[in-house]
Amino acid sequence: MEKVIFFYSVFLIALCAAAVSPAGILYLRTKKKQYLYLILLFTCYLTELTELHYIVFVGLPTGLISPGDLSHISYPALRIGISAAILLLDLLLLFWITGRRWKNIYGLSILPMLGICIYLVFQPQTDLVVWLFYSVRQFYRLGYCAWFGICLFQEQEPERKKEMGRYTLPIFGIFLLNLCILLEDSLVISHIDSFLSDIPYISERNFSENILWMFLCIYSAGRCISEIYKEPDVPERQEEPIAEPEGEFFPVRQEPREGMQAFIEKYRLTPREAEILGCMADYKSAAEICGELYISMGTVKTHTHNIYAKVNVNSKNELIRELNGYLNQ
Structure with a gap:
């Protein structure tokens, strides 16, 4: 049984290390x-797995844990720090998926977790304390x-909603697996922990x-590898006549200037986003864009926000700087 657990833990470490490689190539x-966030996320888990592997199969040096602490937690400070880093990186990736703009103050949401875990480490070890620490x-x-789920339900932009929809199934899977983790922790810690006390359990009793x-x-890894070998789709341009009835005005779509098409294809901008990008490249204000394209200010702000999210910039100056790299080629 010990050999099985040993090779099982080595497999987990190797799989996690392998997941870092394609993300590193893309970064x-x-x-x-977002690829840097993935690298750091899997590096954190790799550190946690390596530490557990060392503790189970090499041993914990004496004197690292004082009496009354959670004796089965090898390095409480390291474990809490890794958990905080994982949650912060999860949050950053979620902001990227939903297209919301990140602000550093959002990182303070991790502080309650830090406070709870630090408090529990110095409490007498009971089933409830252990369960709370891991949960x-x-x-x-x-x-x-x-x-x-709330962001997906409230999203009004069709393109962004479609992009978020691609992550619905994996995030739903993460939700179900986290429920399983809570259930397994509850059962193992409260009922069957005594039966497993002699088994080296690299998974911390949580499969x-x-x-x-x-x-x-x-x-x-699958998504990153597909991005590495993906060839950009070049849509065929179709000239469509635009009817101009008397007494009505229609916005005329702007054709992307030379060099901008590669930028639009790389970041998968929609036709409307491409129009607004062209106006921004001409240093037009939001009000001027509204008048030229016959759209509301709210629509301009929504498309501008989506462009920033796709290009991974936070301001118009950063966007123009990124775009100029393509226009000057």
Whole structure:
């Protein structure tokens, strides 16, 4: 049994390390922050797995844990720090998926988790204390999944809603697996922990969490590899006559200037977003864009926000700087 657990833990470590590689290739190629977040996320889990593997099969040095602490937690400070980093990276990736703009103050939402875990580490070890320590991360993730569902329901932009819809199934899977983790923790800690006390359990007595991470590693690696070998789709231009009845005015679609088409295709901008990008490239204000394209100010702001999210910039100056790299080629 010990050999099975040993090779099982080595497999998890190897799988997690393999998931870092395609994300690293994409980050070096595109410099997009979401791939850096993936690298850091799997590096955190890799650190956690390696530490557990060392503790189970090598041993814990004496004197690291004082009496009364959670004796089965090898390095409480390291474990809490990794959990906080994982939750923060999860949140950053969720903001990228939903197209919401990140503000540093949102990172403070991790502080309650830190406070709870630090408090529990120094409490007498009881079933409830152990369960709470391991469950805080899962409660946060359940909240993240619920927030994604709310954002998807409230999204009005069809293109963004379609893009978010691609992540509905994996996030629903994450939601179900986190429920399984909570259930397994509850059963193991309260009922069958005594029967497993002599078994080296690399998964911290929680098989569901390893299933979750295997799912994330395989899904992320698959998406990254598909992006690496994906050839950009070049849509065929079709000239359509525009009817101009008397007494009515219709916005005329602007054809992308030379060099801008590659930018539009790379970031998968919609036709309307491409029009607004062209106006922004001419340094037109939001009011001027409204008048030229016959759309409302709210529509301009929505499309501008979506463009920023796709290009991964936070201001018009950053967007123009990124665009100029294509126009000057």
